[in-house]
Amino acid sequence: MSNPTAAMLVIGDEILSGRTREANAYHLAGRLTQVGIDLREIRVVPDDHAVIVDAITALRGAHAHVFTSGGIGPTHDDITADAVADAFGVGIDVREDARAHLQAAVGAGRTLTDEHLRMARIPHGAALIVNRMSGAPGFSVGNVHVMAGVPEIFVAMLDELLPGLDSGKPVLSRELRFDVGEGRIAAPLRALADEFRTLSVGSYPFRDASGYGTNIVVRGTDIELIDLAIERLEAIRRSVV
Template sequence: MANPTAAMLVIGDEILSGRTRDSNMHRLACELTKHGIDLTEVRVVADDRAAIIAGVRALAATYDHVFTSGGIGPTHDDITAEAIAAAFETPIGIRADARAILEAHYDSTGQELNAARLRMARIPDGATLIDNPISAAPGFILGNVHVMAGVPAIFEAMLASVLPALTGGAPILSQSIRIDRGEGEIAAPLSELADDFSDLSIGSYPFMRDGVHGTHVVIRGTDAARIDAAMTRLAEDLSGGPA
């Protein structure tokens, strides 16, 4: 059975302007791979209501799970929660449990739960809260969409709390080999290998070190024995065939 699929929607002007280098996509990719869920598409959009709505609708309709990052803080440019609610045509308002979480947090730190901070208790109707162990303001799950913070430490913590509840497929196993020849020299045997092991994903990634071209070949799949077989065959092909 095919693995579940997932997509990510990264929300934030700062990524698109180059001010911030996103790290959440890479983190999500690694975690989903370990969990047996195939990350299939990522989109990055600005803090723009129409762009968020269009992006989340397209991804939620196409993939099993969607993860968003960014735009759930207290300031004027944090519009993700409102946009997600609009995408699902769901009412949104301050929710008592989310408010209680924020009250407890700001009480304990001696800070005021002002109007701006209270916006972080605005949760679409019917959503499930995602715990935020770092700065309290929760994320939420609405339908198949997981709405999470953009701050990497909080994104990671939220991801860790939602992943165990998702049904993963078989974990993706991989083996890789470094070959000190350029991609162009090994392309033909690699292509034949890919044809003969069509149940596996065979990727080749060129590198250049000290002026020498080389290739990393990565073979990925869910069946360890098949990956072993493909690796053995590749080694034979590149050494001129079996003895």
């Protein structure tokens, strides 16, 4: 597959301490698969300026897109915007259009506090990612797309962002369930994967009330080829059950 590649960078001590279950990676992964962007890495790092800067620098050099979540609120532990600015070597300031979005969100009559204004600090040269859920915008600098950690806001920002990005062919998949452990089908599966080299053939064992089973997932961009591989798998299934 020659779709553009991407990485996700999740920023937040709360994930690494086990307080919070990470909630945005699964959504992002599914959406990128739909639009034909190949997610190649997810990295979770703490609220540590130098660590975030290093991760952004590494990931943006290796991938067409980097999607971040977390650390863009008003408190002392929200340090993502400054880290992105440093990673690109650009300045960061309160920006008028971001301030206007926050003003609209709090209501025209209210004075914006320092905390509101902190959320209007945007690295120079960025494009805003506005959203229908909150006044505080995300932003893109180059190929780095900075979004909120709160799941509903992350979803809304991604909806806004995705249509404008370079993407490729949607990745399609079909799945077949085997009521045997994966050891029983490993040999024919390996032969199938060797034959259909442009497809990805994944084997996912499970155990439920009725015993061991295996789901086989075939992924690729050519649906006819996927269908052909599934036919072959159905024949394998008839031979083992």
